Amino acid sequence: MSAAFGTDAPAPGSCARPHGPDEGALFRYLLRLGDLSLVLGQRLGEWLGHSPALEEDLGLANIALDLIGQARLLLSYAGEAEGRGRGEDELAFLREHREYRNPILAEQPNGDFGCTIVRQVLIDAYQLELYERLEASSDPRLAAIAAKSVKEIRYHLRYSGGWLVRLGDGTEESHARVRSALDALWPYTAELFAEDTLDRMMAEHGVAPRLAEVHAGWLRRLDPILAEATLERPRDRPYSWHGKRGEHSEHLGYLLAEMQYLQRAYPGARW
Amino acid sequence: MSSLPARPQSDAGRRVALARAALASVDDPEIPALSIVDLGLIRSVETRSDGTLEVGLSPTYVGCPATEVIRHSVEHALRNADVGAFVVNAVLSPAWTSDWITAEGRRKLAAYGIVPPERSASSMRDVLRGDRPVACPRCHSIDTECTSEFGSTPCKALHRCRACLEPFEYFKCI
Numbered sequence: 001m002s003a004a005f006g007t008d009a010p011a012p013g014s015c016a017r018p019h020g021p022d023e024g025a026l027f028r029y030l031l032r033l034g035d036l037s038l039v040l041g042q043r044l045g046e047w048l049g050h051s052p053a054l055e056e057d058l059g060l061a062n063i064a065l066d067l068i069g070q071a072r073l074l075l076s077y078a079g080e081a082e083g084r085g086r087g088e089d090e091l092a093f094l095r096e097h098r099e100y101r102n103p104i105l106a107e108q109p110n111g112d113f114g115c116t117i118v119r120q121v122l123i124d125a126y127q128l129e130l131y132e133r134l135e136a137s138s139d140p141r142l143a144a145i146a147a148k149s150v151k152e153i154r155y156h157l158r159y160s161g162g163w164l165v166r167l168g169d170g171t172e173e174s175h176a177r178v179r180s181a182l183d184a185l186w187p188y189t190a191e192l193f194a195e196d197t198l199d200r201m202m203a204e205h206g207v208a209p210r211l212a213e214v215h216a217g218w219l220r221r222l223d224p225i226l227a228e229a230t231l232e233r234p235r236d237r238p239y240s241w242h243g244k245r246g247e248h249s250e251h252l253g254y255l256l257a258e259m260q261y262l263q264r265a266y267p268g269a270r271w
Numbered sequence: 272m273s274s275l276p277a278r279p280q281s282d283a284g285r286r287v288a289l290a291r292a293a294l295a296s297v298d299d300p301e302i303p304a305l306s307i308v309d310l311g312l313i314r315s316v317e318t319r320s321d322g323t324l325e326v327g328l329s330p331t332y333v334g335c336p337a338t339e340v341i342r343h344s345v346e347h348a349l350r351n352a353d354v355g356a357f358v359v360n361a362v363l364s365p366a367w368t369s370d371w372i373t374a375e376g377r378r379k380l381a382a383y384g385i386v387p388p389e390r391s392a393s394s395m396r397d398v399l400r401g402d403r404p405v406a407c408p409r410c411h412s413i414d415t416e417c418t419s420e421f422g423s424t425p426c427k428a429l430h431r432c433r434a435c436l437e438p439f440e441y442f443k444c445i
Binding site: 041055056058059061062063064065066067068069070072073140143144145147148149151152155158159162 | 330332333334335336363364365366367368418419420421422423425429443445
């Protein structure tokens with residue numbers, strides 16, 4: 001696979017358009033959004049047949065389905081922006097882990113049901129704040145994808161938030177479990193709001209919002225849920241991860257090995 | 272065609288009417304009591320200047336597996352209806368809303384045992400905040416509870432009636 005694929009260097013041959021970011025930058029930004037949806041959707045799919053109750057099996061599977069739907073729209077668009085003939089399938093199934101651009105919170109293992117719920121609340125609230133602003137994106141296609149997705153994300157947060165309250169304000173055992181999951185996952189949230197050159201460029205072109213704004217909205221949305229769940233918001237730590245630049249935890253490789261197995265073993269296989 | 276000379280305008284009108292009739296016969300694969308027209312999934316049926324018939328189709332949920340099936344069914348129905356050259360475009364914006372389910376569609380949903388979405392999606396924030404009870408489709412009691420936000424399809428939630436003890440599905444407001 002060419003080294004230029006998915007790196008943060010501008011794709012050769014891409015030219016800057018007068019009123020928007022160049023296609024290479026748009027491609028890399030869309031990968032960040034699409035990969036988060038894809039990887040989290042794949043993670044939730046691991047619960048199929050293993051959830052604590054049938055209702056939760058359905059709930060997590062439905063959220064996974066919405067996320068895969070987002071990923072399909074975003075990765076198809078990314079492939080077109082890249083202009084090398086790669087479609088959603090090539091991008092999902094034939095990229096190496098270093099070419100994935102999701103924040104590493106999304107790839108963290110499911111753990112117990114409480115841990116999955118904590119990860120979900122953190123990401124649902126982030127996606128909701130981000131996508132509500134992306135509805136006003138200067139890129140009409142991204143705005144349409146966001147407007148479509150945001151309605152579904154509201155239901156995701158209602159589900160995950162409802163469960164976090166029940167578990168946090170539940171038994172001693174359930175409280176202890178979600179509290180330790182929250183402490184363990186919190187440091188990974190810093191990356192969601194750490195603005196780099198690409199995020200800044202997208203904001204300057206009006207394609208994406210400023211991440212500081214998303215961060216403030218995220219906290220406003222999260223704090224009442226945590227309070228109702230009798231959980232304390234963990235303290236921020238200075239370190240930030242770099243999944244958005246392709247530096248991932250060991251967990252992503254295993255996830256991709258499972259997700260990509262069929263296309264790797266039987267290239268071009270179709271249903 | 273009659274012996275009258277065919278005018279392009281009337282021919283276009285005829286093809287659109289044929290297409291609309293064909294689309295009304297396409298049922299939703301997961302709620303077969305309703306057609307895709309009842310669900311408000313057909314956004315437009317027009318003829319382009321080059322004569323191609325253009326159908327705008329909205330997906331309900333971005334990841335709904337029925338979307339692909341619906342698309343194939345639409346193409347199949349249009350081919351059988353002999354409407355000539357056509358394209359089916361996915362319309363994302365404006366995003367589909369449960370408000371677009373027709374009055375007829377709501378009636379069919381209720382008759383099928385699925386409670387139609389209660390409030391208009393324009394007040395969706397209120398819907399998500401408030402916990403307004405959904406009336407049981409069988410005994411009409413409002414002593415019901417939501418057992419899961421997600422049902423057998425993305426568009427439905429699972430509820431249970433505490434009065435008659437029957438479970439039922441609610442078509443979510445979105």
